Amino acid sequence: MKKIKKGSSFKGIGTALLLSVTLIFFVVHHFFIKSPGSIEQVASYVLYPVLVVQKQIVSSFKHYRLRMQDTEDVYAKFLEISEKNESLKSRITELEASHEFFEQTKELIEFQKKYDMKCACLSQIIFKRLSEHEQIIMVDKGSYHGITKDMVAVNANNLLGKVIDVYPYYSTVMLVTDKRCNVSVYCAFMKTKGILQGANSSDRMFLTHVDRLQEVQKKDLLISSGEGTVFPQGFKLGTIESFIPDGVHYKVIVTPSCVVDELDYCYLLQKGAERSL
Numbered sequence: 001m002k003k004i005k006k007g008s009s010f011k012g013i014g015t016a017l018l019l020s021v022t023l024i025f026f027v028v029h030h031f032f033i034k035s036p037g038s039i040e041q042v043a044s045y046v047l048y049p050v051l052v053v054q055k056q057i058v059s060s061f062k063h064y065r066l067r068m069q070d071t072e073d074v075y076a077k078f079l080e081i082s083e084k085n086e087s088l089k090s091r092i093t094e095l096e097a098s099h100e101f102f103e104q105t106k107e108l109i110e111f112q113k114k115y116d117m118k119c120a121c122l123s124q125i126i127f128k129r130l131s132e133h134e135q136i137i138m139v140d141k142g143s144y145h146g147i148t149k150d151m152v153a154v155n156a157n158n159l160l161g162k163v164i165d166v167y168p169y170y171s172t173v174m175l176v177t178d179k180r181c182n183v184s185v186y187c188a189f190m191k192t193k194g195i196l197q198g199a200n201s202s203d204r205m206f207l208t209h210v211d212r213l214q215e216v217q218k219k220d221l222l223i224s225s226g227e228g229t230v231f232p233q234g235f236k237l238g239t240i241e242s243f244i245p246d247g248v249h250y251k252v253i254v255t256p257s258c259v260v261d262e263l264d265y266c267y268l269l270q271k272g273a274e275r276s277l
Contacts, residue, residue, distance in 0.1 A: 135179075155267070157234075157236050161174050177201060185237055207222065218243070239257065
């Protein structure tokens with residue numbers, strides 16, 4: 001370790017004492033004697049740098065305190081804005097979900113205005129199986145919600161199918177595109193009647209029992225006739241895509257009016273519950 005020289009120490013102490021004495025003399029002389037003398041003039045040269053340094057130190061300290069206060073204020077404001085931002089993001093998410101639900105169900109709501117739907121149950125489609133073996137969907141309503149077997153599924157003015165299995169909290173719906181499904185229909189324009197049969201395809205069905213003595217027209221709309229005990233009258237099922245003679249009957253290919261793969265909701269209702277207003 002380096003040894004501190006006694007001479008340097010004495011010089012530092014002497015300088016400090018000199019500045020102190022000068023400052024005391026200046027203050028006493030300034031406040032009690034009032035008129036500056038030659039000694040005070042000389043002392044002012046020594047005191048001036050001290051005053052300048054003191055002012056800089058005080059200014060720096062004040063600036064530091066103001067900066068710290070500003071930092072605290074900015075941080076508090078940041079926390080407040082962050083909290084509001086999180087609240088707004090939650091609100092936006094809620095509104096987006098509400099808008100999405102409205103977009104998915106607005107056609108059903110318009111349909112509900114046209115029919116007496118007191119006995120209908122709005123259901124969400126939770127599963128779809130659209131294969132060459134079967135065409136079914138599952139919905140989130142079951143016996144706990146009043147659903148029974150043979151209730152029909154509709155979306156807007158489209159007939160989708162009928163309930164074939166009911167469980168406490170969900171049900172299975174066999175679609176009209178399923179090969180096992182048969183619906184009595186008539187052509188909206190030509191009034192020709194027949195039986196619409198599924199083909200286990202999402203884009204094709206067959207209109208059967210149409211003999212060649214009846215008139216058939218392309219793009220004619222097929223409407224449920226209400227004959228039978230399950231399917232109600234007045235719902236769309238598809239349009240005639242093409243037809244060719246097949247013995248004494250026509251072989252008629254029908255395009256479904258509703259793409260089930262794009263749906264998220266449907267109504268379940270009992271035949272007789274619908275009533276056109």
